Amino acid sequence: MTSPQNPTNLAYRRFVLRMIAALAVYFVLLLGRVLFAALPQPWLTVSAVAPALPLLYAFSAIARFLGETDEFKRKMIVDAAAFAGGVTAVLAVGYGLGEGPGMLPQPSALIDFAVFMVLWLAAMFTIKARAR
Amino acid sequence: MKNRIKVLRAERDFSQADLADLVGVSRQTIVALEAGKYAPSLTLAFKIARVFACTVEDVFDPASVDAAP
Structure with a gap:
């Protein structure tokens, strides 16, 4: 330790x-x-x-x-955030294009944050495991 | 990038945590370096070399890095 x-x-x-x-x-x-x-x-x-x-x-x-x-932790956090941000953006735009009368429902904008956080944590977990 | 951190550390009877404290990084960083999963910055490479009282080339293998085109 x-x-x-x-x-x-x-x-x-x-x-x-x-x-x-x-x-x-x-x-x-x-x-x-x-x-x-x-x-x-x-x-x-x-x-x-x-x-x-x-x-x-x-x-x-x-x-x-x-x-x-330290630099390695910084890299892990930033890489995971970049992945999560990119995937969230693609999902948000993709879903947003499908919104409208008679199409997909319009959920709260807060769901973007929840999706980003889940993806960020998942990416952090994956990057950490691969670095061992 | 291949390196001799694990060998140099063992020669001096340092644990990963000892080395992490000496160069001011987390143990996780030392683990990733030893596994060759992370290439350190110049600053960190020099700090590690200084702890082992040798040159950067003695710690990190330049031949394991792909030559620039």
Whole structure:
């Protein structure tokens, strides 16, 4: 096991703390969205989209982790994200062309994010296994 | 890229984790390097060579890299 002072371990610890902070705020805002569902406009819209704000911090946490971790891990993460982003884009465009009256149903835009995350994790798992 | 990291490490009785700490990368990176699944940056190659007190060519086999056209 590597030392706790290894730069990659320190980077990972900072990343986890930042993600916990981002997700804590996210869930508080999400709870606020549910509790204050009867707010008048424009506050209803503000409370509805507010949970997206801590995701900006989560995104910055990922970007900082990429800068702080070692080169091989960075390559794995970026390769997996590139694969997931490319496949998600193709799926989104393909499905989007099939949407319309009498054709495919129109799901929530959030499904793109879910598809991307699942593909990213699957790609990370595959790349990690192949690197052994 | 072929390399002698595993041999050099064994000669010095370093574990993969020891070497990872000495050059500031994860153990996973050392595993991938030893397996020849990852070609390191120049910076990392020099750091590894410095730990073993030898040249980069002593650690990494230039002949295993395809010659540029």
